[in-house]
Amino acid sequence: MLKASAKPSMVYEAVRNDDETPTAIRKDISNLSARIHSVEEHISIEVLITSMEERDGRIKHLFFCHARSVKNAKRFLEVVLIDAIYKTNVYKLPFVNFVGISNLGANHLQTFGTWISDESEKSYTWIIEQFVSLIFYDISPFVFITDNDAALICALRNIFPFKQF
Structure with a gap:
């Protein structure tokens, strides 16, 4: 759900409704969301730079x-x-x-x-x-x-x- 841009509060409600005793709190889901977005941004920059590199690893x-x-x-x-x-x-x-x-x-x-x-x-x-x-x-x-x-x-x-x- 987080990768589909659902808000952490919506994810929390879905988890809470599916589980009688939720194992995560809202803050856990917010932290996970931030971590996922941080990794995705880092990966997209790496992909961008890799696509600009020549075979010798230099950006032209x-x-x-x-x-x-x-x-x-x-x-x-x-x-x-x-x-x-x-x-x-x-x-x-x-x-x-x-x-x-x-x-x-x-x-x-x-x-x-x-x-x-x-x-x-x-x-x-x-x-x-x-x-x-x-x-x-x-x-x-x-x-x-x-x-x-x-x-x-x-x-x-x-x-x-x-x-x-």
Whole structure:
């Protein structure tokens, strides 16, 4: 019942009704529920990371964002700035930052980030596809601003063939 998202109080009532002398108290069931959810969350993160790993056990790309940024970007995003910060982290991986701006100004600034293994067209294509599938499944921003990186522009042209770059 807990795995089916039943509340601990409902589970307790079901156990109590089936058993004349229940062997568990409500707190036991609440603790078990918390433990199950904790393990499930841990397993889902492990599955996610495993699915991103290459055969050598290394993660090549990692895209992340805040849920509020996704929600606001779907409503207000019209200009997207894409820029790679060159290998400033301990792993020497390029960090690509997406900054979205609406016509309403900086109050609706949205940021998304990605670490990539290299600044190739293939890597840029992957991160732009992630961004598009999350935000722009049926529309696209009006303007993209880049640092004129050839691989990034090629990836954008492949994904948005009707835009000018």
